[in-house]
Amino acid sequence: MKKLDNRISIGFQALDELASVLRQPAVSQVFVLVDSNTVQHCYPLVKAYLPEHTLVEIPAGEEHKTLASCDSVWCRLTEKAADRFAVVVNLGGGVVTDLGGFCAATYKRGIRFVQVPTTLLAQVDASVGGKTGIDFLGFKNQIGVFQEPAGVFIDPRFLTTLDGRQLKSGYAEVVKHWLIADAEAFAFQRHAGVVVEDWTDIIRASVATKQHIVEADPLESGLRKVLNFGHTVGHALESYLLQQPGREILHGEAVAAGMVCEAWLSAQRGMLSAQELEQIEVFLFSVFEKVQFVTLETAVIAQLALQDKKNSGTTINCTLLDGIGKAVYDQPVPVAEITEALRYYHRL
Numbered sequence: 001m002k003k004l005d006n007r008i009s010i011g012f013q014a015l016d017e018l019a020s021v022l023r024q025p026a027v028s029q030v031f032v033l034v035d036s037n038t039v040q041h042c043y044p045l046v047k048a049y050l051p052e053h054t055l056v057e058i059p060a061g062e063e064h065k066t067l068a069s070c071d072s073v074w075c076r077l078t079e080k081a082a083d084r085f086a087v088v089v090n091l092g093g094g095v096v097t098d099l100g101g102f103c104a105a106t107y108k109r110g111i112r113f114v115q116v117p118t119t120l121l122a123q124v125d126a127s128v129g130g131k132t133g134i135d136f137l138g139f140k141n142q143i144g145v146f147q148e149p150a151g152v153f154i155d156p157r158f159l160t161t162l163d164g165r166q167l168k169s170g171y172a173e174v175v176k177h178w179l180i181a182d183a184e185a186f187a188f189q190r191h192a193g194v195v196v197e198d199w200t201d202i203i204r205a206s207v208a209t210k211q212h213i214v215e216a217d218p219l220e221s222g223l224r225k226v227l228n229f230g231h232t233v234g235h236a237l238e239s240y241l242l243q244q245p246g247r248e249i250l251h252g253e254a255v256a257a258g259m260v261c262e263a264w265l266s267a268q269r270g271m272l273s274a275q276e277l278e279q280i281e282v283f284l285f286s287v288f289e290k291v292q293f294v295t296l297e298t299a300v301i302a303q304l305a306l307q308d309k310k311n312s313g314t315t316i317n318c319t320l321l322d323g324i325g326k327a328v329y330d331q332p333v334p335v336a337e338i339t340e341a342l343r344y345y346h347r348l
């Protein structure tokens with residue numbers, strides 16, 4: 001199978017570059033995957049840049065990042081007799097880029113896909129690095145494959161239709177990148193406050209941080225686990241609340257809470273000073289509301305961390321901070337201490 005240029009393009013020229021990639025003769029058919037919101041808010045902007053294509057739509061939301069949605073995508077590809085030279089364009093947030101990437105990576109054992117991320121979260125994180133997948137039995141990203149997209153085309157203009165809550169959710173992953181790799185940016189932003197008019201520079205810096213780590217360890221055998229800071233507790237919380245109608249939270253909101261818990265675990269081990277812990281908490285609570293749960297629920301939530309992908313057997317391996325700006329992975333944390341971290345968060 002001929003490879004397209006593997007590139008990440010960020011800026012107002014990104015869609016022109018997408019157009020030139022899709023017009024290469026090596027492309028037999030183009031499929032554009034959208035969700036019920038991006039078809040309305042993002043497809044009109046992209047349409048002019050696309051060659052003839054088939055539109056495939058899934059319902060919006062994390063609750064649709066499922067096998068049932070994959071089924072519908074694979075059906076469309078099959079009905080249209082997509083061959084191995086077809087390309088899937090994933091136009092949407094992290095749900096579309098994760099699910100569309102997974103569908104493409106498995107259809108006929110793998111066809112090419114490109115990511116056109118339309119949320120801040122997908123622009124700074126989900127579209128980069130080749131983790132694709134879906135949720136299964138309530139567990140986050142339980143089924144998936146590593147497969148790099150043939151290109152990532154990031155146009156910040158998409159963010160103009162995104163609501164404030166979704167922007168903040170993406171911002172959590174930006175803060176994560178600072179906490180694991182860029183103490184200076186965290187210190188600057190902590191003092192400056194969060195007023196962003198043009199996201200382009202923040203997107204560029206975040207993508208560079210992630211890309212640098214992914215290139216060193218694409219399959220997450222070691223270093224890449226630092227990108228999972230906040231996610232051991234965050235995914236447990238997100239999975240738990242996804243199963244509770246009316247209490248669902250966004251991925252970034254869960255990661256923000258998870259980062260507070262995992263910063264506390266770092267401080268418990270003497271790896272983060274009390275002052276650094278406080279700086280992280282004050283900053284995160286200045287952006288994110290507290291996630292609501294009761295003390296009685298903490299043990300059940302903590303148990304969900306036993307399904308985390310970084311674990312070995314029954315040992316929960318967390319990524320913790322060794323000072324702001326440096327992360328260490330494979331730090332064993334007993335499930336009872338995850339419960340304690342959630343209780344600490346609850347008391348704040």
Ligand SMILES: NC(=O)c1ccc[n+]([C@@H]2O[C@H](COP(=O)([O-])OP(=O)(O)OC[C@H]3O[C@@H](n4cnc5c(N)ncnc54)[C@H](O)[C@@H]3O)[C@@H](O)[C@H]2O)c1
Binds near residue numbers: 060061095129140252
């Ligand atoms: N693969 C990775 O490395 C990676 C990294 C981080 C997160 N993720 C995954 O990403 C997912 C979260 O992504 P997300 O926050 O983008 O959620 P999402 O895809 O559900 O998008 C959020 C909402 O915004 C809507 N939307 C998208 N673009 C819009 C636009 N421009 N204007 C208006 N509405 C728009 C969507 O329809 C949806 O309702 C989670 O499933 C998470 O696990 C994956």
Ligand SMILES: O=C(O)C(=O)C[C@@H](O)[C@H](O)[C@H](O)COP(=O)(O)O
Binds near residue numbers: 125141220231
């Ligand atoms: O790219 C990575 O590696 C990450 O861990 C980035 C995370 O922000 C992202 O949420 C990822 O999907 C989590 O992966 P998982 O392996 O914990 O499901």
Ligand SMILES: [Zn+2]
Binds near residue numbers: 173251255
């Ligand atoms: Zn994440």
